[in-house]
Amino acid sequence: MTTRPASPITGIDHIAILVRDIDASLPYYRDVLGLAVVADDVNEAAGVRLLYLDAGNLAIQLVSPFAAGAIAAALDEHGEGLHHVCFKVEEMSVAVGALAPAADVVVTRGGRNRLTCFLPDRPNGLIMELTEIDEADD
């Protein structure tokens, strides 16, 4: 691949698939596609369970709501399917400053206890998350 211009994005950490019931959905990804489960988390504040599968060069996250909130609302409105892309950044404050300079962005601890935020922009309806990641964690 060619050299990229200066970008705060170093890669894609995961793509998220919104599902009603992780336990019901997991067998396809694990047993048919053959992807290993690498983490199974709960984010109490967001009211979601987050299960991560190793797809080789990035993770697939299955996300399922157990309480009212943005994810439950998205499931009601749009149903199951691809939900968002999470970009890896080296320094959250630098990336937020570059990608959302005019917005109030809330950075929290998300799945796998990593710093995370969602960007206000939704180009082509694309929901974009950022996560700060040490490559040593990867």
Add this chain to the structure above:
Amino acid sequence: MTTRPASPITGIDHIAILVRDIDASLPYYRDVLGLAVVADDVNEAAGVRLLYLDAGNLAIQLVSPFAAGAIAAALDEHGEGLHHVCFKVEEMSVAVGALAPAADVVVTRGGRNRLTCFLPDRPNGLIMELTEIDEADD
């Protein structure tokens, strides 16, 4: 990450974002996110333009229809947004045999002149493509 069980999938090649007009959408991905364009293809048989951006560990594909077909129909029905995931496999015939043993799967030459097919299964509504890729190409 932990060792994966035997899987024909070696990684994710690209995620596709369905857009109405690639020229109108491109500036956000290229100039705001800072992702470099690595290929700009037309698939005449599918009636689509396919533009690939380097997201580091995989590509983001912008796909836009210029003729009637499955992609134009999806755009009419669902609008813009995340459309499918394309998994990398080492050997297409082996992967299709493992992941769609009972189906008639049509393997064609897709974007970047690579062997490609779409799987009949749509777990949680997820549209899955396979592409055969030599790691030397990557």
